[in-house]
Amino acid sequence: MxxxxxxxxxxxxxxxxxxxxxxxxxxxxxxxxxxxxxxxxxxxxxxxxxxxxxxxxxxxxxxxxxxxxxxxxxxxxxxxxxxxxxxxxxxxxxxxxxxxxxLGGDLRFHLERAGPMKEEVVRFYVAELALALDALHSRRIIHRDLKPDNVLLDEHGHAHLTDFNIAVYYSPAKPLLSIAGSMAYMAPEVLLRKGYFESVDWWSLGVVMFELLFGKRPFRGKSNDLLKNSILRDPLPFPENAREILCERDIKKRLGCTPDGLNGFKKHPWFEGIEWDKLVTKEATPPFQPDSKRANFxxxxxxxxxxxxxxxxxxxxxxxxxxxxxxxxxxxxxxxxxxxxxxxxxx
CATH class of the missing domain: 3.30.200.20 (Phosphorylase Kinase; domain 1)
Known part of the structure; x- marks a missing residue:
């Protein structure tokens, strides 16, 4: 009843x-x-x-x-x-x-839980993110907020780009001028307000790569002005064999922005052994699999x-x-x- x-x-x-x-x-x-x-x-x-x-x-x-x-x-x-x-x-x-x-959690969570990641793990994530960025750029879309917080792992360990809150369409004939994103990951061309295109996403990917490898960001400052100055002027503290992958201030030399585009990434010695075709289909085996028995958030x-x-x-x-x-x-x-x-x- x-x-x-x-x-x-x-x-x-x-x-x-x-x-x-x-x-x-x-x-x-x-x-x-x-x-x-x-x-x-x-x-x-x-x-x-x-x-x-x-x-x-x-x-x-x-x-x-x-x-x-x-x-x-x-x-x-x-x-x-x-x-x-x-x-x-x-x-x-x-x-x-x-x-x-x-279900695998974001890269910020894993970075804070386990600290710096092994080179083969970071290489895998950077390669997958490069493919995701290229897919966006082919549709004239800039993400503008790439950082570990906005990279999610599935239960198998594949990296996925998320959070398109400030993503924007762009025209090759009209550079963007607005400042958008998280300052620590902003490219010099954004901070200089001289106009920018999809090159800013490749810079951000470099900052993410460095942070995952070393557990800290390459450019730091106790205030926005000091951080900006660091991004624009500080020496680039990167391994010589991967400097152009990381943060190259000269856009013409920055990997991803050269005439070779994504192929420049694929041919770089640091990515030797990456099976690019299998990344797109998720047939490649990720080097790290999140623990399904623990909450990854x-x-x-x-x-x-x-x-x-x-x-x-x-x-x-x-x-x-x-x-x-x-x-x-x-x-x-x-x-x-x-x-x-x-x-x-x-x-």
Whole structure:
């Protein structure tokens, strides 16, 4: 008696995708533009990562254009070494993106847990990331925020590029001028504000490579000014046999930016033995496999969701329009229109 009151409502899986189609599992991440938790599709049983951001917060942070841009980029990109978008939807409070789940954790987590990595491990990650960057650049997309935090491992140990919050399209005829990204990984051409293209991603890859090898970044400073000065002027503290892979200030000599492009990477002696074709298909065996019996992420994210979240995530029916939700929708829609009008003008 009374058992029927707890019966779950029937779900229309053939209708528009919504949060009720997923089981909400543990929280695994938090960033400037939203939170991430593991979800399972109730019908297919597939496991994904759910990235979500509160609409009101999105407007307050003036992040609408970033979210629109990220979704649009991910809808156009499909590559084995990128965290690909599988679904995108919204409810009255949040914007959602359902992405490939990577159970192996990010490189920042592993770097802090185990310290500097062996050369063969770093070589493998750098090669996979080079392929991911080349896939983006072939579509005229710059990531602009490559760092260990934004590289996720799958359960087998393959590296995947994620977090396209500040990724952007570019035109070879019009260099970008805006400063974007994490300063410690910014290329000199970004800091000098003289215009830049996809070369900045190859610089960032060099900084990541150095950090994974030595457990510290190559350029440091106690203030932004000192850090900037270090990036622009300090001697390059790199092994001679891999200097041009790491951080070459002369863009014309920087690996990845030469006329050979990705082939320059493939031919470099440091990558001898890498089976590039097998990396793309994930047939290559990673030199490190994350421990599946341990949580490969910071457990405090889950505690925060349980203990400190005033409005925990749960599936809700779309409510009738209120003045507040109407304002939110108008602001988002007007930004979308303005964004695409601007894109048409630029073309």
């Amino acid at each position: 009374g058992a029927g009151c707890c019966k779950e409502e029937a779900i229309d899986f053939d209708g528009e995708i919504e949060l009720s189609h997923f089981h909400l599992l543990r929280s695994v991440g938090k960033g400037a533009f939203g939170k991430v938790r593991v979800v399972q599709h109730k019908r297919t049983k597939e496991i994904y990562a759910l990235k979500y951001i509160n609409k009101t917060k999105c407007i307050r942070m003036r992040a609408i254009e970033n979210i629109i841009q990220e979704r649009r980029l991910l809808e156009e990109v499909e590559f084995p070494l990128i965290c690909n978008l599988r679904y995108a939807f919204q409810d009255d409070e949040n914007l959602f993106m359902v992405l490939d789940l990577m 910071d457990a405090t994210h889950e505690l925060e969701e349980l203990l400190m979240e005033d409005n925990p995530l749960k599936a809700k029916k779309r409510a009738q329009t209120t003045p507040e939700t109407e304002l939110s929708n108008v602001l988002i829609q007007s930004t979308v229109v303005a964004f695409f009008v601007l894109r048409m003008i630029q073309k």
